[in-house]
Structure formats: structure tokens, C-alpha cells
Amino acid sequence: MTSDSNNLIVTLSGPNQPGIVHAITGALLRVNADIAESKQFDSPHSGTFFMRVQFSTDCSVQDTQTAIADVVEQYDMDAEVYDAAVKTRTLIMVSKDGRTMNELLFQQHAGTLPVEVPVIVSNHLDLQPMAYFYDVPFVHIPLIKHADGTDNKAEAEARLMQIIDQYDIELVVLARYMQILSDELTRKLDGKAINIHHSFLPSFKGARPYHQAHDRGVKLIGATAHYVTADLDEGPIIEQRVQRVNHALTAQDFVQRGRAVEGATLAQAVQWHTEHRVLLDGDRTVIFE
Amino acid sequence: MTSDSNNLIVTLSGPNQPGIVHAITGALLRVNADIAESKQFDSPHSGTFFMRVQFSTDCSVQDTQTAIADVVEQYDMDAEVYDAAVKTRTLIMVSKDGRTMNELLFQQHAGTLPVEVPVIVSNHLDLQPMAYFYDVPFVHIPLIKHADGTDNKAEAEARLMQIIDQYDIELVVLARYMQILSDELTRKLDGKAINIHHSFLPSFKGARPYHQAHDRGVKLIGATAHYVTADLDEGPIIEQRVQRVNHALTAQDFVQRGRAVEGATLAQAVQWHTEHRVLLDGDRTVIFE
Amino acid sequence: MTSDSNNLIVTLSGPNQPGIVHAITGALLRVNADIAESKQFDSPHSGTFFMRVQFSTDCSVQDTQTAIADVVEQYDMDAEVYDAAVKTRTLIMVSKDGRTMNELLFQQHAGTLPVEVPVIVSNHLDLQPMAYFYDVPFVHIPLIKHADGTDNKAEAEARLMQIIDQYDIELVVLARYMQILSDELTRKLDGKAINIHHSFLPSFKGARPYHQAHDRGVKLIGATAHYVTADLDEGPIIEQRVQRVNHALTAQDFVQRGRAVEGATLAQAVQWHTEHRVLLDGDRTVIFE
Amino acid sequence: MTSDSNNLIVTLSGPNQPGIVHAITGALLRVNADIAESKQFDSPHSGTFFMRVQFSTDCSVQDTQTAIADVVEQYDMDAEVYDAAVKTRTLIMVSKDGRTMNELLFQQHAGTLPVEVPVIVSNHLDLQPMAYFYDVPFVHIPLIKHADGTDNKAEAEARLMQIIDQYDIELVVLARYMQILSDELTRKLDGKAINIHHSFLPSFKGARPYHQAHDRGVKLIGATAHYVTADLDEGPIIEQRVQRVNHALTAQDFVQRGRAVEGATLAQAVQWHTEHRVLLDGDRTVIFE
Structure with missing residues (x-):
């Protein structure tokens, strides 16, 4: 982990399943994510779950990827982690x-x-x-x-x-x-x-x-x-x-x-x-x- | 002519020609039209002249039709006269x-x-x-x-x-x-x-x-x-x-x-x-x- | 618990703290909430956390109130549970x-x-x-x-x-x-x-x-x-x-x-x-x- | 008069009086104005007549000012003549x-x-x-x-x-x-x-x-x-x-x-x-x- 505070964004999508938000937010707790903005949408159209979470953390993009990897795999999601400061x-x-x-x-x-x-x-x-x-x-x-x-x-x-x-x-x-x-x-x-x-x-x-x-x-x-x-x-x-x-x-x-x-x-x-x-x-x- | 004041609307369209507005407004003077709103547009698209005049007058719809008939014919226009009070x-x-x-x-x-x-x-x-x-x-x-x-x-x-x-x-x-x-x-x-x-x-x-x-x-x-x-x-x-x-x-x-x-x-x-x-x-x- | 499926809405607000979404979504798992729409906003203006979750469940409004009561108290939130079918x-x-x-x-x-x-x-x-x-x-x-x-x-x-x-x-x-x-x-x-x-x-x-x-x-x-x-x-x-x-x-x-x-x-x-x-x-x- | 065709704009305002449009359009005939766009509004608010006419002519701005001068004076109007090509x-x-x-x-x-x-x-x-x-x-x-x-x-x-x-x-x-x-x-x-x-x-x-x-x-x-x-x-x-x-x-x-x-x-x-x-x-x- 780095000592600086990072402003990160995670986007996720995959088949909608119960417990998915709980699992994700649990994983984000492991990187001490202080969530600033979170939005979720379940498409009745396609049955797909979508989520975007923006948060500050003292962890890096890679730390965060590691922290959520199990959940991402378990729920069969596409996940991306971005540093909001990187244009x-x-x-x-x-x-x-x-x-x-x-x-x-x-x-x-x-x-x-x-x-x-x-x-x-x-x-x-x-x-x-x-x-x-x-x-x-x-x-x-x-x-x-x-x-x-x-x-x-x-x-x-x-x-x-x-x-x-x-x-x-x-x-x-x-x-x-x-x-x-x-x-x-x-x-x-x-x-x-x-x-x-x-x-x-x-x-x-x-x-x-x-x-x-x-x-x-x-x-x-x-x-x-x-x-x-x-x-x-x-x-x-x-x-x-x-x-x-x-x-x-x-x-x-x-x-x-x-x-x-x-x-x-x-x-x-x-x-x-x-x-x-x-x-x-x-x-x-x-x-x- | 009637003694009451009428609120009339004239709409005109026809081939655009010089002098057309002057001719129309001249004809409308004959019914003592006090023009409240007048809009004109010459379509470069079709070469057609369009005009709508709203005015008060002590003359009737028919008086007005008669007053503008010569000009309408001379300029080959379609003209309508409406009483604004008639729904x-x-x-x-x-x-x-x-x-x-x-x-x-x-x-x-x-x-x-x-x-x-x-x-x-x-x-x-x-x-x-x-x-x-x-x-x-x-x-x-x-x-x-x-x-x-x-x-x-x-x-x-x-x-x-x-x-x-x-x-x-x-x-x-x-x-x-x-x-x-x-x-x-x-x-x-x-x-x-x-x-x-x-x-x-x-x-x-x-x-x-x-x-x-x-x-x-x-x-x-x-x-x-x-x-x-x-x-x-x-x-x-x-x-x-x-x-x-x-x-x-x-x-x-x-x-x-x-x-x-x-x-x-x-x-x-x-x-x-x-x-x-x-x-x-x-x-x-x-x-x- | 009732056997029918209910469409419920929970609204929450309170001082923003880490882990709050994880705690809420965990509580909602207890009523088998199948989340259809969830939105969260952390006001930088006031430091307040806001959340609205809409979900289907076989539990009642009261069951849900009970299920989230501990979390609501722990995080010092105002919470309301509504039945979306009730006008x-x-x-x-x-x-x-x-x-x-x-x-x-x-x-x-x-x-x-x-x-x-x-x-x-x-x-x-x-x-x-x-x-x-x-x-x-x-x-x-x-x-x-x-x-x-x-x-x-x-x-x-x-x-x-x-x-x-x-x-x-x-x-x-x-x-x-x-x-x-x-x-x-x-x-x-x-x-x-x-x-x-x-x-x-x-x-x-x-x-x-x-x-x-x-x-x-x-x-x-x-x-x-x-x-x-x-x-x-x-x-x-x-x-x-x-x-x-x-x-x-x-x-x-x-x-x-x-x-x-x-x-x-x-x-x-x-x-x-x-x-x-x-x-x-x-x-x-x-x-x- | 010049031999080139000019695109001119006349704006007019003054106390509303019957015959004013007829008088103006008559004056504009003297410069062979081919009117492209004409709009008029009589403000019930102030009793003021407003008009803007855009036209092509083989006459100059000054010719046009001269041509409308009598009417402008008679009806006590403010009038401006502009060349649309002059920025x-x-x-x-x-x-x-x-x-x-x-x-x-x-x-x-x-x-x-x-x-x-x-x-x-x-x-x-x-x-x-x-x-x-x-x-x-x-x-x-x-x-x-x-x-x-x-x-x-x-x-x-x-x-x-x-x-x-x-x-x-x-x-x-x-x-x-x-x-x-x-x-x-x-x-x-x-x-x-x-x-x-x-x-x-x-x-x-x-x-x-x-x-x-x-x-x-x-x-x-x-x-x-x-x-x-x-x-x-x-x-x-x-x-x-x-x-x-x-x-x-x-x-x-x-x-x-x-x-x-x-x-x-x-x-x-x-x-x-x-x-x-x-x-x-x-x-x-x-x-x-």
C-alpha cells in the first residue's frame, strides 16, 4: 500500500445475483475505501448488474484489483479499476x-x-x-x-x-x-x-x-x-x-x-x-x- | 360597414414580387385597418411570398375581402380573411x-x-x-x-x-x-x-x-x-x-x-x-x- | 414472513462513515432482498450519507425494519421502509x-x-x-x-x-x-x-x-x-x-x-x-x- | 445609384399610426427594394411601432436614407439603414x-x-x-x-x-x-x-x-x-x-x-x-x- 490518498473508480458488470453489492462493498472495505459516490443499476432488459463506485483510499489501483479479485471471479463480473487522477x-x-x-x-x-x-x-x-x-x-x-x-x-x-x-x-x-x-x-x-x-x-x-x-x-x-x-x-x-x-x-x-x-x-x-x-x-x- | 370594431386576420401567399407589401397595406388602408401584428416571409426555397396581418377595423370580413380583391388578383395570391373572434x-x-x-x-x-x-x-x-x-x-x-x-x-x-x-x-x-x-x-x-x-x-x-x-x-x-x-x-x-x-x-x-x-x-x-x-x-x- | 413477493423501498440518511453500504446491504440479505435499483450519494456539502434501495423480497415492511434496525442504530441513520405498491x-x-x-x-x-x-x-x-x-x-x-x-x-x-x-x-x-x-x-x-x-x-x-x-x-x-x-x-x-x-x-x-x-x-x-x-x-x- | 446589388437592412421605430407600413413600403419601392424579410411589431405596452426590413436593391445606403427621409420625418420615427455586408x-x-x-x-x-x-x-x-x-x-x-x-x-x-x-x-x-x-x-x-x-x-x-x-x-x-x-x-x-x-x-x-x-x-x-x-x-x- 502507498501512503498517499488515491481517488479511485471501480466499474463492474455481470449477471445480477443477490448479495452482489454486499460482497463488493465488503471487498472494498479491505482497502479502506471511503465511498464518495456509488451507483448501481440492474437492467431488467438484460438481467445484467451494473455498478460504479468512486472512493478515496490509501491503497493503489493494483491493491484494489487484488482486493476485489475473488468477488469479481465468484460473481462472474467484468471489473475495471481506474485512478481518477489519470486522464x-x-x-x-x-x-x-x-x-x-x-x-x-x-x-x-x-x-x-x-x-x-x-x-x-x-x-x-x-x-x-x-x-x-x-x-x-x-x-x-x-x-x-x-x-x-x-x-x-x-x-x-x-x-x-x-x-x-x-x-x-x-x-x-x-x-x-x-x-x-x-x-x-x-x-x-x-x-x-x-x-x-x-x-x-x-x-x-x-x-x-x-x-x-x-x-x-x-x-x-x-x-x-x-x-x-x-x-x-x-x-x-x-x-x-x-x-x-x-x-x-x-x-x-x-x-x-x-x-x-x-x-x-x-x-x-x-x-x-x-x-x-x-x-x-x-x-x-x-x-x- | 358595421359600426363595431372587429379584430381581423388576413393571410396571403403567392409568387414573390416587388411592391406586394405596399399594395396590400394600401388596400388595407381602405378599411381603416389599424395593424397590430404583421409578419412577412419570402421563401428562397420556393420563391413564394407569405404574409399574415392582424388588425382592428370597423369594417367586416366581407368588406375586407372586397377591399383587397383587386390586389389579390393582380398579384395572383391566395388570400383568406378571418374574424379572430370566431373560433x-x-x-x-x-x-x-x-x-x-x-x-x-x-x-x-x-x-x-x-x-x-x-x-x-x-x-x-x-x-x-x-x-x-x-x-x-x-x-x-x-x-x-x-x-x-x-x-x-x-x-x-x-x-x-x-x-x-x-x-x-x-x-x-x-x-x-x-x-x-x-x-x-x-x-x-x-x-x-x-x-x-x-x-x-x-x-x-x-x-x-x-x-x-x-x-x-x-x-x-x-x-x-x-x-x-x-x-x-x-x-x-x-x-x-x-x-x-x-x-x-x-x-x-x-x-x-x-x-x-x-x-x-x-x-x-x-x-x-x-x-x-x-x-x-x-x-x-x-x-x- | 409472508409468502408473497413485495416490492419495497428503503431510504436512509445519516453521517457518512466507512462500511455503511456494506452493513446495509448485509442487513438486506437477511430479508433475501433482490435489489432492483440502488443509489447512494455522499454530500460533501454536509457530510451526510444518503441511500435509496428498491428491491423485491418475500418479507414484509416490518420484517425489513427489524432486519435493518441494528445497522440503522449503529450508524445513527434515519431510515424509512415503504411498500412501493402503497400509494x-x-x-x-x-x-x-x-x-x-x-x-x-x-x-x-x-x-x-x-x-x-x-x-x-x-x-x-x-x-x-x-x-x-x-x-x-x-x-x-x-x-x-x-x-x-x-x-x-x-x-x-x-x-x-x-x-x-x-x-x-x-x-x-x-x-x-x-x-x-x-x-x-x-x-x-x-x-x-x-x-x-x-x-x-x-x-x-x-x-x-x-x-x-x-x-x-x-x-x-x-x-x-x-x-x-x-x-x-x-x-x-x-x-x-x-x-x-x-x-x-x-x-x-x-x-x-x-x-x-x-x-x-x-x-x-x-x-x-x-x-x-x-x-x-x-x-x-x-x-x- | 450604383450598379451593384446591395443587401440592406432598415430598422424603424416610432409612435404607431395607421398607414405607416404602407408609407414605408411605398418609399422603399423608390429604391426598387426587393424585400426578402420584413417583420413588424406594434407594442401594446408602449404604443410604439417597430419594423425591420431586409431587401436587395441596386441603390446605396445613402440613396435609401434619402428615399425614406420624408416618411421617417412625417411619422416621427427613428430610422437606421445598414449594409448587411458591413460587419x-x-x-x-x-x-x-x-x-x-x-x-x-x-x-x-x-x-x-x-x-x-x-x-x-x-x-x-x-x-x-x-x-x-x-x-x-x-x-x-x-x-x-x-x-x-x-x-x-x-x-x-x-x-x-x-x-x-x-x-x-x-x-x-x-x-x-x-x-x-x-x-x-x-x-x-x-x-x-x-x-x-x-x-x-x-x-x-x-x-x-x-x-x-x-x-x-x-x-x-x-x-x-x-x-x-x-x-x-x-x-x-x-x-x-x-x-x-x-x-x-x-x-x-x-x-x-x-x-x-x-x-x-x-x-x-x-x-x-x-x-x-x-x-x-x-x-x-x-x-x-
Whole structure:
């Protein structure tokens, strides 16, 4: 055990069984956990038990893992122990529009978003100056279509994967990165990549969705932040927000207002993820706000 | 001309042309219109001019129609003149769930929704007591499937049409009336029937949409009030609202919260319609709030 | 122990100490509690521990009280055990405006608000028909100012208190009851009476607040549902909501929109209270939504 | 007349009189105005007529002023003619917190906020790097309290006034500039300075308002953007927004969420002002969104 006080977070999930909370809290007593916040949810949907406990202790992450190991095994749970002081190493991917990245970097810089951003990747150069302003290395991975119809997509993904490894990236945030990731990469990043997507009532498929929504005269435009899965724009939803619009606004106004909602929605989703408040219940999320 | 002061509303739409507002306001001077509220919108989308003017005058609706007739013809406009004191004769159609009808009837009774409800039609008897509490005749038109596979849908619609004529109905509000109207009836009610529809991000097709939304773990549920068209749930949108939900709520909780949003959304749409604030711009609405 | 399965709720609060959750969940194992929902919060503000546990068990409320008694005493906690199937006996008090009462009674009738309303009290007769429609006894306690300057306030409160006792009232909801309760009555109803109050940014003191807000040109109007304390309109806040307004609306429109927000806000506060989701942390509330 | 097409905006206000719209639109015909958007409001509150017309014309601002001069005089109106392509010259004043300035500068840079920011003034140096990133000169005017109890406030304001003149400033935005302006400066900037202010239900006076709101357990925090008047935090309200909070958030979390709302609220107010959509009706604003 260390002599310093640590602020730790434990997340747990597994089949719901009687006695599970008693067993966990008993195990946490062994590391003298002084519980600050504890939330539990039993999904009637899936029969799964979810728990998040935040506590101070003079023990380490590893001590805590050891202390709860028996209970975790006995109840067949997935368990993670995090040090709340350790910021999630986050790769931001962007294309040309900087609204969302600006929101993330400002909040990170101001200390209100607990992430560390060691590198930014983009298929364009437009946002390099903003990356440099925030002292973040910027890697340009252009996507090239060759005259013979082939492209460099495979190489680009390989380069991206190399960067993820090189910088020990724990979370990939697609801050309006306007390219589809391969199935292989998507699977590799399962539960570790968050995308932001416009959302409308009703929804629109295909190109230029804000223009479709404008043609349809919607009164609300919104955004959905979700985990990336192979099924594009269909992963588990983390956060959704909307903004009012009206008939007098142009499609371009819709885009502008939509970007603001997208930025705020994504920043909230990233914050909850990095505070380890999001647990997966199949295709759904449990958010311990 | 009458000697009393009238509170009139004129709505106009037509191809946008220079001088149109000057011409209209000139015509309105002839009836000594004291303009209280005037809103105009030129749709870049369709090139159509829209205007709504509310004013007091000592002239009648007919005097006003005569006064503006030349301008209306010259500029090839659709024009309507309404007496703001005359309430829209509104038929409410319901099935079993009374949340939305309760909202409409309470507001009508309290004088905050300017409609007159001379009759309520339902395919079930559940809401008869509430109709009677508000002193509104209740007509039960059951939908029957016969043993030989035929049904009484045609007769039911004929009966409905008869009621619409008999009561001089100007607006039909489908307050969770869970039946599809025929194409013929839909066309006949074009721009005169408002439906309320649940709305989700993303949207869900098919049965039990609240349960689908729950399975998908959405964080917002909403409602869309729209004009009824032959293309079900796809008419011009009048109003949309949303309500937050979270993982701990059941599908049944979603339904309950959804009903509250549906009621408030529909009441707002009906209010704007009956105040003649909604103009049609193709598939879109212009709302002069 | 009974043989039926009960759905029980335990709420606990007391000085925060290590081991408290482990001790409680251990005690609950003794009644074979199958925990469905558990939430805990440690207030850094006051050093107080709060917990709400909902579970199914084949034991009774009394068995559960017995099972946790030792732990409750050891940790110096306030504890309550409720049967979730038992609806809170609620007295609704109104004056003339029925918007808020209509919301509560409709939801109660529809089964979405878990209250039982055995009686309604009013200082006016206006809402008697609505009470009767919902089959609720209506007691008229007029407030009379005599010619000699005296009034019947003391008798009226005595009558009110008698009704509270007679009907075993557990919660008093002031659904726009436009009279101030005496300090004595307020103290007696501490934590058992909920009021709804308009709310503005900034706030306005004195008469006709909606008109003051209108004069000031506010863009949002809102409502606050709070526990009643001797300090009028200043008790612990349970829920707050707002609605947009604009310059074109009259003060009367403000009132109308305000009433809708007040109704929805109060209904939400009553629901949380009756589901035992509201715990008091000094002047603040902890809401285990 | 010039041969180019101009996009002009006319705003008008004055005592409401019959024929006023007809007269104005007649005058605008003389400059061949093709009206794109026109909004009018007659304040029953003050008896004042307000109008905003946006139109394209081949005439200049000065031609238009000449064309409407007679009507403006006849109806005793205040009238302004603006070229929509000319961006408002805006001075941003800040202290240490950059959240709000970041929002304004990003939107200005992205072209979604039609302002030109020729200079930023601050009493601290913290935000100089961000100003430089956006290529905006940064003037540091420290406020100094001397040992003898005197301060440099008068000199600082003189320096500020000199900058306002030097840069032809048309709008001053106090983006969390944490100093009170003198009465003299406030009068001079009447209708030309916008402040952002936290807002709570109920409101709190005095120091550390977010902490007071936290102590009180509010469920909503908000922001008000308003014109600066001598009566601090009491000028005409342009925009108000709110954000939900809950018991689990710290006072510091309140501050963080409050800053985000403040930034969005101020940016919206500045946008409406610079699009000449805000007209003053005594202490109230008319917003022609």
C-alpha cells in the first residue's frame, strides 16, 4: 500500500445475483475505501448488474484489483479499476470543420474535460494551426484516390493504427472526421471510439442531411454521440441533444446551429466516458451521471 | 360597414414580387385597418411570398375581402380573411388514450385554446365520460372486422364524413386516433387535419416504436405534430418537442413521458393553426409565431 | 414472513462513515432482498450519507425494519421502509385555477402518478365539478373577512388540520392554493407539503409577478416545485423547469404558458416524492431519479 | 445609384399610426427594394411601432436614407439603414476566463458571427495568446490599487474610451469582464454594449453566486445577455438560456456548466445585435428573429 490518498473508480458488470453489492462493498472495505459516490443499476432488459463506485483510499489501483479479485471471479463480473487522477489518452480525428475540436481542446485546456490529447489526426491540413495553438502534435494522413481507381485507404488505416499504438491511445474521438473506418478497425476500437452524428426527427438517410431536414421543414435539429460500431451511425447512444430551428433559417443556418449542438453533445459524451460513467448493456448504454 | 370594431386576420401567399407589401397595406388602408401584428416571409426555397396581418377595423370580413380583391388578383395570391373572434370548429378524434384530448379540452374550456369542439368521434367508448364532463357530444364509430374478412371501414368513413358536414367542421385533430384514414378522406381534409406522432432520433418504423426506442437506448423522445397527408406520418411539420429519458426508465415510462410531450406538442400546433399562424410552403410550414 | 413477493423501498440518511453500504446491504440479505435499483450519494456539502434501495423480497415492511434496525442504530441513520405498491395519500389544495389540479388528477386516474387523492380542499367552489368528475370529495373552506376586520383563518386552518387527520393525509400538494399557511401548520407539514411557484430570471417580488416579468421583457419563464417551509417560497427545491417566451406575447400569454410549466413541474415533483426519491440534505434536496 | 446589388437592412421605430407600413413600403419601392424579410411589431405596452426590413436593391445606403427621409420625418420615427455586408466593429473585453471569448472568436473566424474584432481589451494578460492566435491585437489595461488607497480607474477608462474611438468601435461586448464600468461610460455606450450575466431561479445577490445557487440546491442554472445600463445587471434583456444541474454536482461543476451557457447565450445575443434584429422598447427588447 502507498501512503498517499488515491481517488479511485471501480466499474463492474455481470449477471445480477443477490448479495452482489454486499460482497463488493465488503471487498472494498479491505482497502479502506471511503465511498464518495456509488451507483448501481440492474437492467431488467438484460438481467445484467451494473455498478460504479468512486472512493478515496490509501491503497493503489493494483491493491484494489487484488482486493476485489475473488468477488469479481465468484460473481462472474467484468471489473475495471481506474485512478481518477489519470486522464484518458485521447486521439482526436478531424477533417475540415473545427467547431467540435475547438470545443474539446478548449475544455481540455481549461481543465474541465479530463482528457489528455497527445495527438490529432486529420485527412486535411485546415486545422493544423488550431492544434498547434493548443500544443498538440498534428498528423496529416491524406486520403488519396489514384488515377487507376485504387486508393491509399489501407495504408492510411495502418498509419492510424500505428499512431494509436505509438501514443498509447485509450480513446478515439471522431470530431466530425468525415471518413468511414474499416470493419477491422471498428472492431479493434470497440467501446473505445466515440462518433458524433447529426440527428433529426424524422431521420434522413444519404447525402446532405441538413439540407434534407431543411427541405422537410423540421422544427428541431439535433446530435447523437455514440460508440463506433461496424454498423455505421448505429452504435450504443451516449448522449443526444437538440436545438430549435424555424422556417426563416436557411439550410446553411441549420448546419451552423447543428455544429454547435454537435460540439456540446460530443464534449458531454467524452466527459462521461473519461469519468468512466458509461457502461455497455448490449446495444444500450448505462450512464451513471 | 358595421359600426363595431372587429379584430381581423388576413393571410396571403403567392409568387414573390416587388411592391406586394405596399399594395396590400394600401388596400388595407381602405378599411381603416389599424395593424397590430404583421409578419412577412419570402421563401428562397420556393420563391413564394407569405404574409399574415392582424388588425382592428370597423369594417367586416366581407368588406375586407372586397377591399383587397383587386390586389389579390393582380398579384395572383391566395388570400383568406378571418374574424379572430370566431373560433375554429374542431372535431377531435380519439381511440383509448385520453392524455392528449384532456389537454385540448382543458385548454379549450379554460379559454386558452381558441377552438370550439362541437363533437368528439372515437372508435372506442373509453373516453365518453371525459367528453361528457366537458359537455361535448361523443359519437362512437366502432371499427368492426367481420368473420368473412371484410370490415366496416368504408361505412365508418362515410359516417365520419357525414359528421364533418353536419357539424360544419373546419379542423380535424387526430389526438391519438389509432387508425389510418383513407386516401380519399386524407385528400378531402388536406390542410385541415392535424395528427400527432411520436418522434425519435433515430426514427423507428413498425410496431411499438417506444419499445424499439427503449431497446435502442435513446436519450431523447419526442413528438411531431403535422398536417395529415396521404403519405402517413409525413405531412408538413407544424411543431416538434422532445423530453429527456435515461437508461433507468422502462419502455412503459417512455410511453408515459411520450404522451405528455405529444399532448403539449399537439396543443401548440392546434393553437397556431386556429390563430391562422401556419401557412403552407409546399411540404414545409411557415409559422408566424 | 409472508409468502408473497413485495416490492419495497428503503431510504436512509445519516453521517457518512466507512462500511455503511456494506452493513446495509448485509442487513438486506437477511430479508433475501433482490435489489432492483440502488443509489447512494455522499454530500460533501454536509457530510451526510444518503441511500435509496428498491428491491423485491418475500418479507414484509416490518420484517425489513427489524432486519435493518441494528445497522440503522449503529450508524445513527434515519431510515424509512415503504411498500412501493402503497400509494401516498395526498390532499390537493386549490383556489380557482384548475390547470395544475387537472394535470395531477388526470395522471393519477391514468395510473401514471402513484398517489391516492382521498379529498380536495379549496377556498373557492370553481373546481368542484372537476373534483367530482374524478370521484374525489371536495371540501370548501372559504376564507372570510368579517366587517370588524377579523377573519376566519384560524378556524379554516383548524378545519384543514381536522381533514388531514380524518383522511390520514401523508402529502399536501398546494396546486396553486393562493393562501399562505400559518407558521404552525407549515412546521407540522415539514417535508410533507409541496408548493408550486412561478420562477423568473431575475426573480420578482410582490404582486402580479408575470406582469412584472413581462414589463421586464424576460425571454424565459419558469416554475419551481419546493417543500413548504415557514419562509414562504423558499423551501428545498425539488424541480425547476422553464419555457421560452418572446416580446410578442402579452402578460396574459405569459400567465397561460406559465401555468402549463407549473403543472408539469409540480406533477414531476409529486411523482418523485411519492416514489420516495427525494431526500433532504438541509435546505437542499437529493433526487434519486 | 450604383450598379451593384446591395443587401440592406432598415430598422424603424416610432409612435404607431395607421398607414405607416404602407408609407414605408411605398418609399422603399423608390429604391426598387426587393424585400426578402420584413417583420413588424406594434407594442401594446408602449404604443410604439417597430419594423425591420431586409431587401436587395441596386441603390446605396445613402440613396435609401434619402428615399425614406420624408416618411421617417412625417411619422416621427427613428430610422437606421445598414449594409448587411458591413460587419459590426466589435471590441471584446475580458478578464481571465476565456470560455466566452473563445466562443465569439471561433464563430467570428468561422464566418458564422458577422462581427469584425479589431481589438481585445483586458485587465489581465491570461488571454493574450488566444487573441494572438486569432490575429487580434490585445491591449492590456491593468487596474491598479495604489498604496494610498487611490486607483487608476479613471485613467483606465480614459484609455478604453481612446481605444473605442481609435478603432471606430460600434459594439462593446463584455465577455466576462469582471469590472463595473463608470456611469459616464455606461451612458456613452447606451445600446452599444452587451454584458453576459449568470442567472438563477431564484436569483442571488452578492458574491459567488454559483456557490449561493449550489447551497440552495437549484436544479437549473442560466445566463442572461443584456444591454449595459447604469443599473448594473439590469439592462434590457436580449437572450436567456438555462442548463440542468443536479445535487451530485459541485459548485465548481456549476461554474463550468454555467460558463458554457454564458458563452452560447452571449454569442446568440451578439449575433442578433449585429444582424440589427434587436430594437429597444423602453426597458424591453423586440427581437426580430
